Amino acid sequence: MSSTAAQNDQLAPSSWILTEPYAGLQSQALGLAEAAGLAPIVRTLKARFPWNYVSAPRWPWPLHAVERQAISGSVPGIILSCGGMAGAVGSALRAPSTRLVHIQNPRMAFSKFDLIIVNKHDEVTGPNVIVTRTALHRVTPARLEEARARWAPVFAHLPRPLVAVSVGGTNGRFTLDATVARTLGQSLAGMMDQDRVGLMLTPSRRTDPAATAALRDALEPRGAYVWNGENENPYFGMLALADLIIVTIDSVSMVSEGAATAAPVMVAPLPGRSRRIGLFIDQLVSDGRIRHFQGRYEHWPVAPLDDTAAAAQDMRRRLGF
Template identity: 25%
Template sequence: MTKLKGILLTQGMHGMISQAEGLAKALDIDFTHHTVELNNFWKVIPPKLTPVSQNVYKKINQDDFDVIISCGRKSVIPSIHLKNTANKKVFNIHIQDPKVNLNHFDYIVAPEHDALDGQNVINTKGAIHYLTENEISENKDYLNSFIKKDERKICTLIMGGPTKYYDYSTKNIKNIFTMLDKLLKKHDFQLVVIPSMRTPINTIHYAKEFFGDNHTVIVDVDKKAYLSALAIAENIIITCDSSSMISEAALTGKPIYVANILAKKHDKRFQSFRRLFRELNIIRNLGDEVSIFNYEKLDETNRVAKILKQKINL
């Protein structure tokens, strides 16, 4: 049977790409990824006030597709327009709350902390993503040439970056590093620091300076290093700004500790997400006593894909 063809529409950010590509792979469709670019002042206008028109966004050069998977605010109008103007039946699936009438989409995949409800809404615990257990396992040895060869167990720190809610000031980062340093010394862990696309270069350099040559700081954004660090870690620490990377790490079933930063503005959705993950026994806070705790590995991507396959007869 010929696979369905899909187009993925995102703003090009890691978290969005991870969600859209993860769902496409789990649905087993052939797909191409397209970074959405809005025209002129439409970049700052909410989707609910934006006309469904080609004039809103730069043309996407793909005519033959059966499924649209979109993620993020800027992809909302292009997804609706491409479905409406297609010359055959096309399913459009939006990830996250589109902030428009939900009936513009065949299905919406939204985390529980978005509090979105509707007949075409599939709720998830945290964010779906593109990681698989096999991929993590296959890259386990990648960091062998980077890490220090000794008997210490590995503690992985995965860093996001500044957002409108969280500030990566020297004060905030020093607070995280100081708590982490105490943990490393108490338990004789070796630290592996993994940056993301949002991590400021000065924060990465500060990590190298702070932790010194006795630990490992990966300077470049490297997916294989990220996967390897998840595979070899005894404990995983993730900064509070990235719900997507916390969700990705939950696929491992390993203890996850959240490095908190005092919010600049009310971070209700983030707090709701972390409250759910605490209730599921997936996360604790950096600074809590380190211990081995267990939870059911979270693989929401494949769970959602199974539901969608039944609904659209894939």
């Protein structure tokens, strides 16, 4: 560790990450924390009955609405909250000695937070708001280089060009069930047949097992690698090794992680609609960083796009550490 890094570690305040138990939320907060030189304790929130049936911004006593062990102990100097429940709880814990930084639009009065970090497609601004072009994440050149060395032997048998496919799942805006996955699988299989590409695919925690099975049935007979959910997820290795990354449209986080690499990114369509995600995708398409997947391999010159480090630096400057 360099003397500067050691000094930063000594100066960095104690910190928590408050989120619900969702990998996407925790990844954003961890990415910000790592880029800022923080070493946070991750506190996972769970709502108590009957507050699990009430929207968190409407809780009159947020600290009594969640399981107590998640917020026990000495409150740290900085809390990074991500998600609606975390915003409500974090605002209740905020004090002169505890600064609160919220990731995403909290859907609450911005005055309840010291800083708020949002994406451009959230369409909000303010004196305590930091705006990024993409979601925060943990993809860094160092992490990619480490993953490339580790996973290159595992995928060495696959032909080049090599395509990494990241699959999300059904949410309140898009649908990815077995029927949709079958169509996507056929499109990916057609690309393998026509463009002679190697393919590696990883589902997410949100992916319906029936959808994963449909993708496996379409792709594995052609020699594709489909992660079976056992042992370590090769996700970072896939990002590091890919000549092209394809991501389903439901996940701003996965598109942002792909865009932080040196590979082109294509977005696979799903039935459904989201105005916010549409704005996000349209901007990156306009900038030339991503394209829509239409069943064929494409490659074009791109540069990594990542605002996580800049957001972390701005946060440190504003909070004075």
